[in-house]
Each structure stands twice: as C-alpha cells, then as structure tokens.
Amino acid sequence: MHSAEPTPSAPTTAHRPTPAVQVLSAEKTYPNGTQALLPVDLTIEEGEFVTLLGPSGCGKSTLLKMVAGLLEPTDGRLQLWHKPVAQLGESGKKMAFVFQSPTLMPWASVQTNVRLPLDLAGVPRQEADGRVAEALALVGLSKFASALPRALSGGMQMRVSIARGLVTQPDLLLMDEPFGALDEITRHKLDADLLDLWRKKKLTVIFVTHSIHEAVFLSSRVVMMAARPGRVVEQFTIDAPYPRTADFMVSPEFSRYAKQLQDSLLRASADTEETAA
Amino acid sequence: MSTPFPAASVAAPEERSAQTMRAPSPSKAPKPAAPRIPLMAQPRVQRVVYPLLVGLVLIALWQGLVTALELPPYLVPSPLLMLKTLFTDWAALGGSLWVTVKITVLAFGVATVAGVLISFLFVQSKRIETALFPYAVLLQVTPIVAVAPLIIIWVKDPTASMVICAALVALFPIISNTTLGLRSVEPDLQSYFQLNRATRMQTLLRLRIPSALPYFFGGLRISSGLALIGAVVAEFVAGTGGQGAGLAYQILQAGFQLNIPRMFAALLLISLTGVALFALMAWGTRVALGSWHASENSHD
Numbered sequence: 386m387h388s389a390e391p392t393p394s395a396p397t398t399a400h401r402p403t404p405a406v407q408v409l410s411a412e413k414t415y416p417n418g419t420q421a422l423l424p425v426d427l428t429i430e431e432g433e434f435v436t437l438l439g440p441s442g443c444g445k446s447t448l449l450k451m452v453a454g455l456l457e458p459t460d461g462r463l464q465l466w467h468k469p470v471a472q473l474g475e476s477g478k479k480m481a482f483v484f485q486s487p488t489l490m491p492w493a494s495v496q497t498n499v500r501l502p503l504d505l506a507g508v509p510r511q512e513a514d515g516r517v518a519e520a521l522a523l524v525g526l527s528k529f530a531s532a533l534p535r536a537l538s539g540g541m542q543m544r545v546s547i548a549r550g551l552v553t554q555p556d557l558l559l560m561d562e563p564f565g566a567l568d569e570i571t572r573h574k575l576d577a578d579l580l581d582l583w584r585k586k587k588l589t590v591i592f593v594t595h596s597i598h599e600a601v602f603l604s605s606r607v608v609m610m611a612a613r614p615g616r617v618v619e620q621f622t623i624d625a626p627y628p629r630t631a632d633f634m635v636s637p638e639f640s641r642y643a644k645q646l647q648d649s650l651l652r653a654s655a656d657t658e659e660t661a662a
Numbered sequence: 663m664s665t666p667f668p669a670a671s672v673a674a675p676e677e678r679s680a681q682t683m684r685a686p687s688p689s690k691a692p693k694p695a696a697p698r699i700p701l702m703a704q705p706r707v708q709r710v711v712y713p714l715l716v717g718l719v720l721i722a723l724w725q726g727l728v729t730a731l732e733l734p735p736y737l738v739p740s741p742l743l744m745l746k747t748l749f750t751d752w753a754a755l756g757g758s759l760w761v762t763v764k765i766t767v768l769a770f771g772v773a774t775v776a777g778v779l780i781s782f783l784f785v786q787s788k789r790i791e792t793a794l795f796p797y798a799v800l801l802q803v804t805p806i807v808a809v810a811p812l813i814i815i816w817v818k819d820p821t822a823s824m825v826i827c828a829a830l831v832a833l834f835p836i837i838s839n840t841t842l843g844l845r846s847v848e849p850d851l852q853s854y855f856q857l858n859r860a861t862r863m864q865t866l867l868r869l870r871i872p873s874a875l876p877y878f879f880g881g882l883r884i885s886s887g888l889a890l891i892g893a894v895v896a897e898f899v900a901g902t903g904g905q906g907a908g909l910a911y912q913i914l915q916a917g918f919q920l921n922i923p924r925m926f927a928a929l930l931l932i933s934l935t936g937v938a939l940f941a942l943m944a945w946g947t948r949v950a951l952g953s954w955h956a957s958e959n960s961h962d
Contacts, residue, residue: 455853482857488850492872492954501868505858533954 402430403466405478405557405589406452411461413447413615420614421447424461427608427617431556434583434590436604438597438646440654444615445593446561452591453482453559465557480557481550485565487542489534489549495521496530499549506553520552523582540571547579551586558583558590565594573631576603584627597650601642602634609646611653618653621645739923744930747923755912755924759931762893762908765821766935769828770889774882776829777836784837785844785870802834806892810899824896824908831892835884843877844870876955879947886939894932909935 406429413422422444429435437445450456451463454470462469466476473480481502489498496517503513521527524544534542543563550558564572576599583590594600600607601623609619623642625633633639701707721741727733728740735743748755780798784791810827817823847869855865897910909928916925 453857455857480857482854484850484854486850488848488854490851490869490872492875492951501854502858504868505855505860505864535954 402432404428405431405433405466406591407464407467408448408452409462409464411448411451411458411463413444413451413456414459422451423614423616425617429589429591429606431589432587434580434592434603434605436600436607437591437593437610438595438600438607438650439610439615440595440612440650442612442615443610444612445610447615448610449559449561449591449593453480455482478557479553479555480559481553481555483546483550483558483560483563485562487534487539487546489542489545491534494531494533495526495537495545498534498545499552501549502553516552516554517548520548523551524548524578540567540575543567543575547582551582554586556589558588560590560592562593562595564599565596572599577630579603580627580629597643597646598634600646601639602629607646609649609653611650611656618656619649621649736920736922739926743923744926748927748930751924751927755909755927755931758907758909758912758928759935762890762897762910762932763935765824765828765893765896765908766890766939768821768825769893770832770886770939772825772829773832773836773885773889777833777881777885778840778878780833780837781840781844784841791841798834798837801830806831806895807899810896814896814900820900824893824900827896827899828889828892831895832885832889835888836878836881839877839881839884840874843874846877847873876951879943879950883940883943883947886943887936890932890936890939 406427408425408427410424410426411422412420412424414420425448427448437448439445447456451458452465452470454473464470465473465480466478468476490501493501496514499517499520500513503516508516518527518530521530524547526541526544526548529537529541534545537545546563564575567575579590580603582588592600592603604623607621607623608617609621610616611618621642625638625642702711725741728738739747780794784794806827809830813826814820814823817826851869852865855869860868893908894910897908898914901908901911901914909932912928913925916922916928
C-alpha cells in the first residue's frame with residue numbers, strides 16, 4: 386500500500402491542525418473469512434472534506450461504519466479526537482451519520498423526524514423546536530415542516546435527512562453515498578449546497594461515493610480504494626480553491642484530476658485481476 | 663444573508679416538481695376534482711353500488727325460485743319470510759345477537775391484549791421466541807371444537823368459558839403479525855437509533871411500535887373474524903350441553919324445531935355481525951395509518 390501520507394499517526398505538533406479521525410491499522414474480516422478491508426492507516430484533520438472513492442465491494446462503507454462505531458474492526462483501532470469511537474462524547478465533539486437512503490420515519494412529520502436526535506438526547510421541546518426550525522431553514526425546507534416524508538420528492542427527503550444530521554450541530558459528518566439514488570441534476574445541486582454548508586459550519590466530512598466526478602468536485606482529499614480484498618490504494622489531494630462552482634466542473638484542472646483518479650482506479654482493478662488469476 | 667440551501671430564491675428542479683403536490687399532508691388534501699366526475703364513475707360509489715346490485719339480483723332470484731317452485735318454508739324460506747321472522751322473533755333473536763356480540767367483542771379484546779403482551783415477550787430475545795413459538799403454533803392448529811368441551815367443563819361461568827374459547831381462536835394472528843411487525847424495523851433506521859445511543863425503551867416506543875402498527879392492524883382484521891367464528895363454535899358446543907343463549911344456540915334450537923326461517927334469520931345476523939366487525943377494523947386501520955402507510959393509499 387503506497388499511501389500519500391508517510392506518517393499517518395504522527396504526533397500533533399503546533400503547525401499541524403488537530404486530527405479529527407485516526408484509523409490505526411484497522412481491518413475487517415468477516416467470520417466466514419471474507420476480507421472486507423485490509424489494514425488501513427488514515428488520518429483526517431479537522432476541517433477536511435475527505436472522499437472515500439472506489440467500486441462496490443472495496444470496503445468504503447465498511448470503513449465509514451467503523452468510524453461511526455456501527456462496526457467493530459477485527460483488528461486495529463480507530464480514534465476520534467484522540468478518543469476511542471465509543472467515548473466520543475467525552476471530547477465534547479459530536480458526530481452525525483447520513484445514510485444512502487433518507488431513512489426517515491414514514492409516520493412522523495418532517496419536523497418530528499429532524500427533531501429525533503434531540504428528542505433521543507432529552508433536549509427540552511422548546512429549545513429543540515428552535516434548532517429544528519434553524520436546520521430546516523438551512524436546507525431550505527421551512528415550508529415543509531409539517532409534511533409527511535411521502536409527500537416529498539427523493540431529493541427533498543435527502544435534505545430532511547441532512548437537516549436531521551445537522552440539528553445536533555455535529556463536528557464530524559459521515560455520509561454513505563447520500564446522493565447515489567438521486568438524478569444527476571438534483572445531485573449536483575445537493576453537492577454544491579453541501580460544500581457551502583461544510584465551509585459555513587467548518588465541518589469535517591467523510592463522504593463515500595463511487596462517482597469520480599463527485600469526488601473531484603467535493604473533496605480536499607480523495608482516498609482511492611479497491612475491491613477483492615477491500616483496501617486503500619492511493620490518496621490524492623485536490624488542490625482547487627473553494628468555493629467551487631459549475632465552472633470548475635468544466636475546467637481542464639477538473640479533467641486532469643478526474644483522469645488521475647480514473648487511471649488509479651484502472652491500475653487498482655488490474656492488480657486485482659492479477660491476484661485473482 | 664446567504665443560506666447554503668437557497669431554495670426560496672432558486673427553486674431546484676426537485677422543488678419545482680414538488681410544488682405541484684404542495685399539500686403538506688395527504689390526509690388534509692382536498693379530493694382531486696371530485697365534482698367533475700359523474701356519481702357512478704367514482705370508485706367510492708362503485709364500491710358500494712356494485713356489490714349491492716349483485717346482492718339484489720341474487721335475492722330476487724332466490725325469491726323468484728322459492729315462489730315459482732313453491733318450495734315449502736321448512737326447506738328453503740323466501741328472503742321475505744326470513745325478514746318477517748327477523749321482526750316477529752326479534753325478542754329472542756335480538757337478545758341472542760347481543761350475547762354473541764358480547765362474547766365476540768370480549769374475546770377479541772382479550773386476544774388483542776394477550777397477543778400484544780406475548781409479542782412483546784417474544785421480541786425481548788430470540789431465545790424466548792424460539793422456546794415458546796411452537797406452543798403458539800400448537801394452540802393455533804388444535805381445533806377449538808375439540809378443546810371447547812374441556813374449557814366449558816373447567817370454567818364454571820358460561821360467558822367466561824366461551825370468551826376463552828373464542829379468544830384462543832383469535833389469538834394467533836395477533837401474536838404472529840405483531841411479532842413480525844416489531845421485528846420489521848428498517849435496518850438503517852435501527853442503526854440510526856443505535857448511533858444516537860437510544861435506550862431500549864426509546865427504541866421500542868419511537869421505532870418498533872410505530873413500525874409494527876401496519877402488521878398489527880393486519881392481525882386485528884384477521885382476528886376480528888376469527889373471534890366471531892370462535893364465539894359461534896363455543897356457543898354450539900355449550901348449546902349442545904343445554905346452556906347458552908347466543909345466535910348459535912338459536913340456530914341449534916331452530917334446527918331441532920325445524921323452524922328454518924328463524925335459522926336463516928339467525929344466520930343472517932351472524933353474517934352481518936362479521937361484516938360489521940370487518941368494516942370497523944378497516945375503518946380503524948384507515949384512521950390509524952391512513953396518512954402515512956402505503957397500504958391505505960393505493961386507491962387514492
């Protein structure tokens with residue numbers, strides 16, 4: 386594995402920003418012997434927008450779920466702000482997870498859905514309602530607070546899901562192919578909105594996708610992964626300045642990055658075929 | 663003032679499409695263009711009128727055949743005679759109807775409460791369910807006619823014994839449906855609750871129970887009919903023992919006396935009770951789930 390970062394677990398020094406996520410040789414093997422993910426070393430600094438890019442079966446969702454604490458690594462460790470994932474609360478930091486589907490409660494209104502994490506945490510109703518209104522305004526759905534999810538389009542349901550993620554004011558936002566099921570026009574719009582939000586709220590984002598274009602457009606860093614067995618193969622820093630607009634998507638710079646990622650993806654799958662043969 | 667999602671100023675395509683279905687909640691939406699559709703073309707009217715027409719034709723045929731063939735009333739009474747008997751014998755039949763309805767409703771209530779409690783027990787752990795589920799099946803497959811005499815002997819109070827019989831018949835669909843429902847939580851939503859460190863109780867109240875409701879109501883619909891069947895069977899068994907006063911008892915007695923019109927009248931009352939129960943359950947389901955569950959919105 387040739388990582389772009391030679392010393393992933395280097396100690397924090399004054400000139401380096403705080404690492405938000407540290408993956409320390411974490412790996413996942415399922416009981417039937419399938420290697421979902423070979424050991425990964427990865428450090429994500431506060432404020433980065435990191436994309437995990439790769440074909441299906443490359444373990445990108447597995448890695449994200451390990452960061453969230455939904456899956457335990459078979460070996461190795463993960464830390465969020467220098468604490469084990471389960472003890473994130475002690476550092477005063479918060480994490481939110483946005484799934485591939487909106488995963489809303491179909492029986493509850495948009496407002497109740499967005500308020501769910503606050504209700505679960507026991508936030509008083511009045512304060513919670515205020516924060517829900519803010520989060521809904523942020524995703525442009527204030528008018529739909531009392532609607533049921535089924536009355537909304539797929540893109541709007543995804544916005545509700547994002548609002549539910551933001552309402553807890555998280556520091557780390559984990560997104561598992563959140564716009565994968567949407568049409569391309571809606572996806573571009575939501576991608577752009579997400580970038581604005583990331584800059585405005587100074588979030589740290591880990592974003593899983595299988596779209597090269599989405600990865601180049603969004604990320605400050607792309608982690609390229611390959612399948613069979615799932616592993617990290619390469620990392621790319623996308624040095625284009627923010628804010629990125631539609632113009633960026635048709636620039637030669639954009640094409641150059643896309644080509645790089647494409648080539649890396651081809652090399653990785655060629656490696657896989659050699660091992661298989 | 664720049665919000666990251668400026669939906670108000672520049673409406674995204676998805677928003678524009680949503681404008682056409684702006685209604686905040688489907689339940690509050692006005693029925694689309696109702697006045698322009700002729701009365702008979704409305705599905706709502708058709709659902710009532712079509713079966714009614716079939717019923718009228720069948721009854722007319724029945725009346726015609728009985729009159730034309732001069733069938734004696736002790737073999738096949740005419741529909742008119744049946745209705746007449748319903749009125750002349752109302753003193754006996756009305757009382758019996760009340761008894762049967764009482765037993766059915768009590769049994770249905772007992773089955774619902776017991777079934778839900780057992781389901782909650784089942785979903786506590788897979789081990790409990792594995793250990794107990796075969797016995798729930800055993801309960802279901804043992805014919806109630808075979809068990810009823812025992813229960814009627816063991817339980818002194820006739821009403822209580824018949825309620826127990828009928829409840830046993832109605833219990834299983836509620837157990838199996840509610841258990842399935844409580845387990846049918848969308849996996850990602852379950853993960854979301856786990857990520858937010860929801861307690862067991864929070865997950866039950868906010869996730870499992872609402873997810874189970876459509877299944878639970880499906881179980882209720884089946885069980886309401888079974889409770890009536892169970893009540894009638896229990897009355898038959900009790901009736902052959904000389905006790906009881908329900909509609910099944912009236913049918914038995916009418917059979918002994920060859921009072922066939924009264925038998926038909928009692929039969930009619932049982933059928934109507936069943937239909938009423940089913941309609942009540944369908945209405946209850948619509949009230950509880952109408953606004954959000956797909957099964958209640960397919961014909962909109």
